[in-house]
Amino acid sequence: MAITITKPKGTQDIFGPQAALWQYVEGKIRNVAALFAIEEIRTPIFENVELFVRSVGEATDIVQKEMYTFTDAGGRTYALTPEGTAPTVRAYLENSLHNLPMPAKFYYVCHNFRAERQQKGRYRQFRQFGVEYFGSYSAAADAELISVAHLLLTQLDIENFVLRINSIGDKTCREAYNEALLTFLDGHKDNLCGLCQERMGKNPMRVLDCKNPACGAIVSGAPVPLDHLSAEAAAHFEELQRCLTLLGIPFVVDKTIVRGLDYYTRTVFEFTSADLGAQSAICGGGRYDNLIESHGGQPTGAVGFGMGIERLLIILEEQGKLPQISQEVTVFLGGMGEAGAKKARLLAHQLRQSGISAICDLTDRSIKAQMKYADKLGAKYSLVIGESELETGVLAVKCMENGQVVQVQIDKIMEHFA
Ligand code: ATP
Ligand code: MG
Numbered sequence: 551m552a553i554t555i556t557k558p559k560g561t562q563d564i565f566g567p568q569a570a571l572w573q574y575v576e577g578k579i580r581n582v583a584a585l586f587a588i589e590e591i592r593t594p595i596f597e598n599v600e601l602f603v604r605s606v607g608e609a610t611d612i613v614q615k616e617m618y619t620f621t622d623a624g625g626r627t628y629a630l631t632p633e634g635t636a637p638t639v640r641a642y643l644e645n646s647l648h649n650l651p652m653p654a655k656f657y658y659v660c661h662n663f664r665a666e667r668q669q670k671g672r673y674r675q676f677r678q679f680g681v682e683y684f685g686s687y688s689a690a691a692d693a694e695l696i697s698v699a700h701l702l703l704t705q706l707d708i709e710n711f712v713l714r715i716n717s718i719g720d721k722t723c724r725e726a727y728n729e730a731l732l733t734f735l736d737g738h739k740d741n742l743c744g745l746c747q748e749r750m751g752k753n754p755m756r757v758l759d760c761k762n763p764a765c766g767a768i769v770s771g772a773p774v775p776l777d778h779l780s781a782e783a784a785a786h787f788e789e790l791q792r793c794l795t796l797l798g799i800p801f802v803v804d805k806t807i808v809r810g811l812d813y814y815t816r817t818v819f820e821f822t823s824a825d826l827g828a829q830s831a832i833c834g835g836g837r838y839d840n841l842i843e844s845h846g847g848q849p850t851g852a853v854g855f856g857m858g859i860e861r862l863l864i865i866l867e868e869q870g871k872l873p874q875i876s877q878e879v880t881v882f883l884g885g886m887g888e889a890g891a892k893k894a895r896l897l898a899h900q901l902r903q904s905g906i907s908a909i910c911d912l913t914d915r916s917i918k919a920q921m922k923y924a925d926k927l928g929a930k931y932s933l934v935i936g937e938s939e940l941e942t943g944v945l946a947v948k949c950m951e952n953g954q955v956v957q958v959q960i961d962k963i964m965e966h967f968a
Contacts, residue, residue: 558675559668559674560666560668560672560673560675561673561675562673562675562860567875567876570875570877571863571872571873572859572863573875574875575706575859575862575866576659576859578702578705578706579657579659579679579702582698582702582705583657583681583698585701586655586694586698587655588655588656588657588681588698589654589655589656589657590656590657590658591638591641591656591657591658592658593631593634593637593640593641593658593660594631594637595630595660595661596628596630596631597628597629597631597637598626598627598628598629599619599628599629601636601637601640602617602629602632602633602636604844604845605635605636605639605811605841605845606632606633606636606811606812606813607753607756607811607812607813608752608753608812609748609753609756609812610810610811610812611759611761612632612633612664612810614745615665616664616665616666617629617630617632617663617664617665618630618632618663618665629663630663631660631661631662631663632662632663632664633662633678633811633856634658634660634678634682635680635682635813635838635841635854635856636841637660638656638658638680638682638854639682639684639842639845639847639852640845642656642684642842643842643845647684648684648685648847648848652684652685652686653684653685653686653691653851654684654685655681655682655683655684656681656684657679657680657682658678658679658680659677659679659680660677660678660680661675661676661677662675662676662677662678663675664676669828669829670827670829670864671826671828671829671858671860672829673860676858677858677859677860678856678857678858678859679702679857680854680855680856680857681698681699681854681855682852682853682854683695683852683853683854684850684851684852685850685852686851686853687839688851689786689787689789689790689792689817690789691851692790692793692817692853693790693794693796693797693799695835695854696715696794696799696819696835696855697797697799698855699821699835699857700713700799702857703821706862706866706871707869707871708823708865708866708869708871709869710824710825710869711821711823711832711865712802712821713794713799713800713801713802713820714801714802714803714804714807714819714820714821714822715787715790715791715794715801715802715804715807715817715818715819716775716776716804716805716807716818716819717775717779717784717786717787717790717816717817717818718755718776718809718814718815718816718836719775719778719779719780719783719815720780720783720815720816721815721840722780722782722783723775723778723779723780723783726778727778728754728755730773731754731758731772731773732750732754734771734772734773735750735754735757735768736750738768741764741768742757742760742764742765742768743762743764743765745760745762746762753812755775755808756810756812757772758772758806758808759808759809774805774806775805777805783816786816786817787816787817790817791803801819804820807819807820809834809835809836813838813840813841814836814838815836815837815838815839815840816836816839817836817837817853818834818836818837819835819836819855820832820833820834821833821834821857823865825864825865825868825869826861826864826865826868829861831858831861832857832861832862832865833856833857833858834855834856835853835854835855835856836853836854836855837851837852837853838852838854839851839852876928877927878907878930879907879908879909879927879928879929879930880901880906880907880929880931880967881901881906881907881909881929881931881932881933881947881967882908882909882910882920882921882923882924882929882932883895883897883898883908883909883932883933883934883935884910884911884917884920884921884924884932884933884934885910885911885920885935885936886917886934886935886936886937887936887937890936890937890940891910893935893940893960894910894911894935895910897935897960897963898910900964901963901964901967904964904967906964906967906968909924909927909929911923917934917936920934925950928950929950930949930951931947931948931949931950931967932947932948932950933945933946933947933948934946939960943959943961944957944958944959944960945957945958945959945960945963947966
């Protein structure tokens with residue numbers, strides 16, 4: 551039979567040992583978040599398209615090329631979430647979460663959707679671990695947030711990653727910087743791609759992000775935000791470096807990081823790994839002090855990051871750090887004859903109710919085939935219930951590893967496995 555329908559390009563089916571790995575990584579994420587008292591937030595998988603146009607920015611790749619949008623029967627236009635920060639900000643405002651102790655700390659494991667060209671580590675549906683801190687302007691908050699990502703990478707035993715930090719300034723210096731950048735770009739305008747010529751009018755900093763190699767070559771000589779910081783923004787960046795040093799978190803200053811979303815101010819950072827190949831970013835984030843206000847909230851200092859979970863798994867595999875995870879089955883209960891099979895199903899049910907994993911046959915296999923099945927499942931113990939067991943009330947419980955057999959009363963079977 552030929553399969554006629556396949557999954558959409560850039561998506562993945564996750565099952566078997568791969569699904570167990572996802573659970574392993576998600577477990578680590580939740581443990582790390584708890585160490586910082588970061589609360590989980592779950593927002594919808596689709597939002598009003600305006601939310602992203604207004605926060606991510608009109609001149610960004612995400613909004614111009616990558617969003618999956620659709621219009622419902624009521625004529626409302628939505629987007630499948632391309633990132634997690636804007637929905638978290640929306641939920642924060644809509645649910646008056648500013649009443650929480652400050653800073654309010656949120657984390658999520660979300661699905662993101664971007665219509666990008668599929669490559670290793672680049673998918674159209676991918677998952678991010680994201681963290682957002684709302685309510686602090688302090689560089690110590692930037693450093694603690696960065697330490698969340700750092701601690702997770704360390705706890706996953708990932709090696710060879712680099713933290714790159716930069717400052718792209720804020721309202722106090724953006725105008726002067728944009729002027730310097732525009733003067734530079736004007737001199738090269740004819741050689742920039744059409745999209746960049748448009749970006750120059752909307753948000754010239756987005757030209758620095760262009761993936762077009764010709765534009766990349768031009769902007770490598772462009773003025774950088776770090777050389778145009780106001781005194782306040784420069785002081786914040788220096789304080790961040792002192793805070794990271796205090797925590798013993800190594801970093802490099804990388805003047806070329808500007809991040810692809812419009813909402814960032816001051817701190818921007820990335821964690822990269824050479825083990826990822828071309829898609830080298832594991833995690834990206836930064837400060838966005840104007841975003842909450844621009845959505846109708848009080849001025850609120852905020853900083854966050856998004857970490858690509860598929861890329862984490864690629865690095866874990868590349869570095870041989872994947873744990874061996876297998877399903878745990880305590881006992882297989884074989885059944886012979888109708889009465890034996892019934893009793894096996896009932897006992898299995900009761901064992902599960904006591905928290906003991908128990909499996910029985912559901913396909914009318916021969917007893918020989920049932921034992922093969924028990925072996926494949928990796929059950930620790932097996933037993934068979936047939937006519938004679940029902941008569942004597944005694945079961946032979948076999949340890950699958952060493953073949954040892956113990957006789958156990960049927961009515962003592964719960965206690966035996968407890
Ligand atoms: P890139 O430069 O690789 O496109 P980005 O700047 O678009 O990354 P962000 O929007 O900051 O990425 O998202 C944060 C993280 O999410 C990235 O560092 C990466 O690990 C992951 N990520 C981004 N886009 C994808 C994708 N299409 N597939 C898988 N992971 C992704
Ligand atoms: Mg991208």
